[in-house]
Amino acid sequence: MTGHDQTPGWDVHALSGAYAVDALDDAERARFEDHLAHCAECRDEVDGMRESAAVLGAVGPVEPPAALRDRVLEEITQIRPLPPLSTPAPGGSPVELGAARRRLRPHRSGRTGHLLLVAAVLVLVAAAGGLLLRPWADDNPDKPNLTAAERVLAADDATSVDKRFPDGSTATIVVSRTEGRAVIRTTDMAPAPDGKVYELWLQTPAGEMERAGLMPDLRDATVLLDGDASRATGVGITVEPDGGSDQPTSEPIAFFTLDS
């Protein structure tokens, strides 16, 4: 893991320790929790590190005032304990997030777990403020708590294509044919040059490029592509003048071929 130090931020596994001791900022935490959803190795690693952190933290016990005990025991009479997690819970505090993540076990229904985690991560990103860039409307009434992007990320048929760029940044396209949508997720992406913007394109089976939206000016972003991705053969990113173009005016800086 240390071998990636020359490209800080690239190796998401390396964040496990900082995550275990709450030493990530909100954006990093969201990104890492996203990663945890599909990395059993990191989940185990985090669990183990939290055990040792707890031992460390337990070393200097200080008895709280007796009045605190009374207050706590009185207040709990007003609080209903939550039921066990069996369905994705919308929203939630950061602590609930941690608890939600704990439910994610390899032998459990992985799909439910992913769904939950993805939803939780996106809620957290939203909570982090200003990071949620699209309204992600048009909810499917069958799954009223999920945005379109969440449904793509959680879809049974979701497939992804990753690219890592020489500067250490990464971009991942996740597409669900049944949802008919695609999502792009970037980490450490350098901002577009002044006066320019990254524009997204969906390639049709006929080979045409259709506008799929603009990337936000953020290094780490998760964005739902506009347009129908049910039969798209690829996703391209080009650099366009601010505001975007109707047709690509330059060669893609990245092109992701989607499996049919």
Place this chain on the structure above:
Amino acid sequence: MDPVPGDPAGAPHPGAPAGGHGPDLGALLRQSARGDSAAFASLYDATAARVHGLVLRVVRDPAQAEEVTQEVFLEVWRQASRYDAERGSALAWLMTIAHRKAVDRVRSAEAASRRDVTWEQRNQGVEHDTTAEAAHASLEAHRVRAALGQLTDVQREAIELAYFGGYTHTEVAALLDLPVGTAKTRIRDGLIRLRDTIGVGQ
């Protein structure tokens, strides 16, 4: 590495008091989840000093630390059903909640006093121990000191600043004059070594 066999009936959990003495925190949590306030009181008595010790160390201000400790236990009561023994010990679950809440508090408040006191100064608070937890804690403390001794200076400092100082790895890098991106690796390497040395789960 899922160290817990997950016996719901009450086997001691890894990370529970060494030697398995003391109440079964996992069982108390499960009872609390069903609304058993007496079980929750026992859970509080068994863990409050450790939770409060950690919170106080991170938050520093005693009045704020009390508020946070109270929040932690109310959260534990509310979330008890979400504890999953297959993922780790009840104590680690509790301390994870406590740490997160304490860090949230210092980050949001960013209390000016927090940066004035060094970790070493605060590290002398152990004389407050008055409970049975303390006897156990001194054994633990010995074990932990030995384990910390196995770390490199940078690993130890990075973990202390992150865990007890509540700093992000980026801030830790700046505090320790490390290149950006290095502190997280030191934290991770150090925690892995701690885990292996402390032998959690044994």
